[in-house]
Amino acid sequence: MTSLLTPRSRAENPEAPVPAMAPSAAAGFRQQARRRWVRADFITFLGWLSPVAAVSLWLAYGGASGFGSFAAATTSIGIVAGLISMDLVLLMLLLAARIPFIDNTLGHDRAMKIHKSLGKPALYLLLAHGLFIAIGYGAAEGLDPISESVSLWVNVPDMWLAYISTLLFVAVVVTSLVAVRRRFPYEFWYAVHLLTYAAVATSLPHQFSVGGLFAQGTWQRWYWLALCMATGSALLYNRVLEPIFATFRHQVTVSRVVRISKDVFSIEMTGLHLDELSGSGGRFFFWRFLAPGFWWQPHPFSLSAEPIPATATTPGKLRITVRILGEGTARLARLKPGTKVAIEGPYGMFSTAARSRKHVVMIGAGIGITPLRALLESTPFEPGDATVLLRGHDENELFLGQEIMAIAEARGVTLYHLTGPRSPKSGSWLPHSAQQAGFTLASYAPHIAEADVYVCGPAGWAGKVIDDVKAAGVPTEQLHYERFDW
Known part of the structure; x- marks a missing residue:
């Protein structure tokens, strides 16, 4: 079943507060979005530039001359794979550091999505680094890769730490796979994930004590030192010090x-x-x-x-x-x-900072309704410019629904309660009764393509809503959602 609360005018509801939105707010939202998109492009550019810089530094050191023989070529490929892998790991750490500039530009969800997408490439390149180095060094010394690996462990300073680092990276990536992490509680996965810092720490010594690229006196050494120190400082400040400061202040x-x-x-x-x-x-x-x-x-x-x-x-x-x-x-x-x-x-970006349009549509289910209540209270809009759809099996699942209704009445919001079971066959997120009546998302929000759309709820349900939102013509930059999974 559905229930509808239509917007009321100021004359009908003189006690309603005047929304804090100036006539130029729509233009302000567009300018805000353009600035955020420019920042996002800048972050993307830096992300692609960093591995290019890593390889360029190696070439500037004379790396291209290392392809004169099979042993030298194989070793060179291993070095390049290691450099790109190290660069990707540092990018992952920066994306997970909760740096305000990144969080306020990409949002927490998108930053962590990119972070996760870099995990497998970084691991594959790290494994390729070890394999090609063992083959290349072994070919130069007349040893097979396994014997060369043992020799490196025993005879090369800090190399045993590099082996431990590889094992730690494998553990982190494997436990990050959805099929694996669902088998363990969040606390176990979180503890294992902290091994990333140990993996990075154990990977650094052999690079500076063995790698000629990082030799004393080279400006390549200073570049990588600065990059590692900047990443470590960002993590220390934003993940440790800033929360401590906030806790004591508030x-x-x-x-x-x-x-x-x-x-x-x-x-x-x-x-x-x-x-x-x-x-x-x-x-x-x-x-x-x-x-x-x-x-x-x-x-x-x-x-x-x-x-x-x-x-x-x-x-x-x-x-x-x-x-x-x-x-x-x-x-x-x-x-x-x-x-x-x-x-x-x-x-996260589930806030007014993500707005780019005058109109706003909010769609929530279950406990995902509660962030919408806070957003509805704070984000500016004129009466009639906001539509809220709350989904639940029944009215009891529309948590804080009465509070939302009071805000909607005061602010002139079109509010729908979409309750009832879903159709077992269609797989739609809408109630079966609404589907039988021929209702679609556009029936509730006919101007959704010109609105910012906020979706919040369980991951599977939210995925179906997002598919419908995109099918209704809403561009990706106008779609904002939070996922209730890790």
Whole structure:
């Protein structure tokens, strides 16, 4: 079944707040998007330039002269493979460093998608590096690749660390495969993934102690040193120091846990300087609750309401809404008031920063509805310019639905509740009753091609919605979604 709330005019609803959107806002959104696209092109250019620079530095060192024999050519191929592999690993680390410039340009999802896509090529090139080096060195010394590998381990300084580095990289990439990581809890995968830092650390010594390209006094050595140090500094600041600074500055503390349904609850928190977090919309934070049994586990949750700054008489307030999906989230319902909270963020592009159009369409299901509630509260639009579609098996699954309805009434939003079972045959995300009535996505949002579209919900469901959104003519740059998987 569906229910409809149509926009009301100011005359019909004089108490509704005037949306904070100037007439020039649409042009401002377009300019904002153009600037973001230029930044994205710049990041893409640097990403492609970096492996080219790695090979160019090798050529400038005289690498092209190393193809005079089979042994030399094979060794040269191995060196090039190793250089490109090292470069890709550093790019992966930078994409995962949560650098604001990258996060505010590409968004967390897209950055991590690129990060994951580089994993296999980096590993294959690393394995090719070891294989071709063993073949090339062995051919020069009259040894087979296996004997040469043993000789390198025993006789070459720091080479044993390179072998350990290779094993660590294999472990990280294998555990990152979806089919593998689904078999283990998130904490196991996260711990193994931290081995990436150990893999990089153990790969560096042999490059600087053995590789002639990195010899003392060469400017190639300084280039790679600067690149490694810059990557390490970005990781240290953004993944370690900045969260520590934010935790001490905001002093976030659990005030209460409010049950919403059998498996959904909200965690309300207080804190300092929360005005600095306003405008975060549906962006997410990593929350680490500093209590016995909780502190070691970070939880990525979006805000389900815009932060409320402190006043002279009341503290600032934050809220997240959680659905129980396992033991880890179930335990959060037992948090005690007064528990201190470490925070990282906000992250992602699920916010007004992603807007490029005057109109906006929001589509959410399950716990994915809650970030839309925060976004609906904060993003600017005129009455009639926003459409919200909430999907659930029944009204009880439209979490925070009453709050969203109140905001929709006040701000002039067209709101649909799409409830009921799906058709077992069609595979559509729409209710079976809506399909029988001939409704499509365009029936609810006829001008969707001219709107920014935000989609939030379980990964499988969101994939079907995104297919429909694209089929409706929405360009990729106007589509914004968050995935509830890791």
